[in-house]
Amino acid sequence: MEQPSSQSPWAQTMIPLDVSITRQADASLNAPFIRIWQAFLSGRVLLATALVLLQALSTQLQATASPLVWLVCLGYLALTVVMRWAAARNLPAPTAGLQWLPVIGVDIAAVFLLQILQSSNLNYMALLAIPILIASALGSMLLAMGTAASVTLLLLAMVSWLHASQGSDATQAYYQTAFTCAGYFGMAYLTQDLSRRVRRERAAALHSRLRTQTQEQVNALVISNLSDGVLVVDQSLRVQQANPAALRLLSLLPSHPPSFSLQTQTAWEPLMDAVQLSFAQNSPLTATVHLQATPQQGRTGLHLRTRITEVMASDAESADSLCVVFLHDLREMEAQLRTEKLASMGRMSAAVAHEIRNPLAAIVQANALLAEDLAGQPGAQQLCNIVNQNAERLNRIAEEILNIARVQQEDALAQTPPLALDRHAAQTCREWQSQASQQPLLQLHLAAPAQVVNFDEEHLRRVLVNLLDNAQRHRSHAQQAHSLQIVSGHGVSAFIPATAEQSWLQVWSDGAPLESSVLRHLFEPFFSSQSRSSGLGLYICRELCQRYGATISYQRLPRPTPQGMQEGNAFTVVFSSSVGPANAQSLFDLIVV
CATH class of the missing domain: 3.30.450.20 (PAS domain)
Structure with missing residues (x-):
């Protein structure tokens, strides 16, 4: 028997299916035809058994037995049993070929041998309908018509041989054979047409079922996400x-x-x-x-x-x-609405911030002169300090708004000299501590002294200062050094999305976890969980990092403290890997460039 290929042969006679139909779908498509094939094989075994019993009964009644007839019946029974056991799951290809000889060829040969060798008046020609039905139901139109034509030629040849040997008039026998063979052709055509309709409807139904299953999976994925x-x-x-x-x-x-x-x-x-x-x-x-x-x-x-x-x-x-x-x-919903409203005012805010800086500078200068004139008056000095503090706050907000416009207008990647990561981070942290009003405590864990990064010095300072300000606002009430930590490193590390060639810098604080609604809009402009914040710090950090091929991300990570491992909020900047270690260049080279 010829083994079926991975691409089902029945696809040659069916409507085209979608490319997403897999082998499992192909097997499901052939399932009813496999059952028909198994039913035909079982029917052949029953037919062969009936022929053996018929010969036994004929021997008992007529007391005569032809050894050749017994040999044909027993041989046919043996072949049908072998086919039923060996080829029950192997559906042959529908095209005409040698794979049909063990079925159609054996059936036709057995029927004609029994008809020629039998000594009684039994007529076995009606059994020829079985191989024609098999060829029509499971094969192509060419196989069905070829089987009917082969049976027709054999019948005509047998009628000619019998009547030539007997010397009688063969007109009536030829007419009877012609009508029988015409019925065979009609049966073959109708059965094959019905089979094609079943295959086509089966393919369409399977195609619709697969599309339905795919749509259900798409709906489930959409709803779950x-x-x-x-x-x-x-x-x-x-x-x-x-x-x-x-x-x-x-x-x-x-x-x-x-x-x-x-x-x-x-x-x-x-x-x-x-x-x-x-x-x-x-x-x-x-x-x-x-x-x-x-x-x-x-x-x-x-x-x-x-x-x-x-x-x-x-x-x-x-x-x-x-x-x-x-x-x-x-x-x-409220946060998204607020973000959309503020984002629509972004361009106007940049223009307003630029115009605010001139009168704001005049206010600061006038307030400084007024403070000198009111020296020695504590109440007036306190009012001047309030004016100065709010003017500085307003100036920072205007500066952040203008920074966005500056970042967006600059080139994609500036030609900047390599920057020593740990040295610049330590210097920025010292400046940030000295300028802060409460002198916050922080702990440095700088483990990349030999690494340089492709980042502008002022831009990296701005990123680090924004992250430090954000960590200071969201840290716990405990003012220990370990509650605010700066960590640097190179290569792969735990919880750090970096490769072996990348350096990274992390700002960690022991604050409470961020809410899920805040996490979704963490790096969006004008979004903040605090009313006194402009919501631009993290957005500027992301824009600057993208400018130099770096990435910034948020994780909830544990860090060692004197009280043990403690969870905290960590913002990690992973730099581009296009720059080598710092020891490849000297300090003089860095300054000259």
Whole structure:
């Protein structure tokens, strides 16, 4: 038998399928034809057994036995049993070829030998319909018509030989053979046409099923990756499906089963009331609810939208309504709205900031002169200090806004001299400490003294100062040196997304974890979790890092402290690997360049 190829031969006679249909789909497509093939093989075994029993009965009745007839019957039985055992799973190719000889060829030969060798008046010609049916149902049109034509020629040859040997009139026998063979051709054509229709409909059904499965997978992936929560609730207030975002908004673990009842927690009563009202009105509903799982977690504001759908039950004519609930975090919606509003004012803010600097400088100078004139008056001096502090704050905000415009207008990559990483980081940290009002304590762990980076000195200072200011604001209340740490290194390290050729710099503080709503907009302009911050520091850091091929990222990492390993917030800058170690150049070379 010829083994089937990996690409099913039946594809030659079917409608074209999508390229996404795999071997498993191909096997599913051939499944009904394999069952037909196995049924034909089993029928041949039963037919061969019936022929042997018929010969045994004929021997008992006529007391005569032809050894050749017995040999043909027993040989045919043996061949059908071997084929049923060896080729039950191997569907032959539908094209005409030698693979059909053990089936169609053996059947035709056995029938004609029995008809020629039999000594009784039995007629075996009706059995020729079996090989024609096999060729028509499982083969191509060429194989079906070729089998019918072969049977026709053999019948005509046998009729000519019999009547030539007997010397009688063969007109009636020729007419009977002609009508029989015409019926064979008609049967072959109709069976083959029916087989082609079955294959075509089977291919179309399988194609539609695969497209449906693919669409279901796409829908599942989209829903599971949505930032908004999605719940599917039935009329008994049981959640049938829930995506990870919905579990997070309901203060459930990601490993929580997606099917649960809303009645299990009293904190979900506002959500239950909204779902029940939507079911009662049988209409969409938009509402704002506040959930509180535990007193420690606080209240979670949710903006929800409901949609009612109907799914026909499989075992009844009635329809069960389902409620699809879309959940949105109010804090994220407010933050996104604030970001969009402030981003739309970005260009105008840059122009305003530029115009503010001139009158602001005049205010600072006038305030300094006024402070000299009011020397010795503590109350007036305190007022001058307040004016000076707020003027400096306003100047920093204007400077940050203008820095954005400067960064965006500069070239993609400036030709800058190599910069010693550890030396510049230490110098910047000392300057930042000396300029801070409260003299913050920080701990340096600089482990890349021989490495230089491709970064402008002033730009790297700006990045580091912004990260230090951010870490100082979000550190714990404890004012120990280990609560604010500066770490540098080279190559692969734990939790550092760097390769063996890259240097990195990290600013770590022991502050509380950032909220998920803050993490999504961490590096966006004008976004800040504090009202007194402009929300531009981290955005400027990202823009400057991208300018020099570096990356900046946030991780929640543990660092060693006198009290042991402690979790904290870490911002890591990974520099480009295009610059070699610092010992390749001297200090004089760095200064001259």
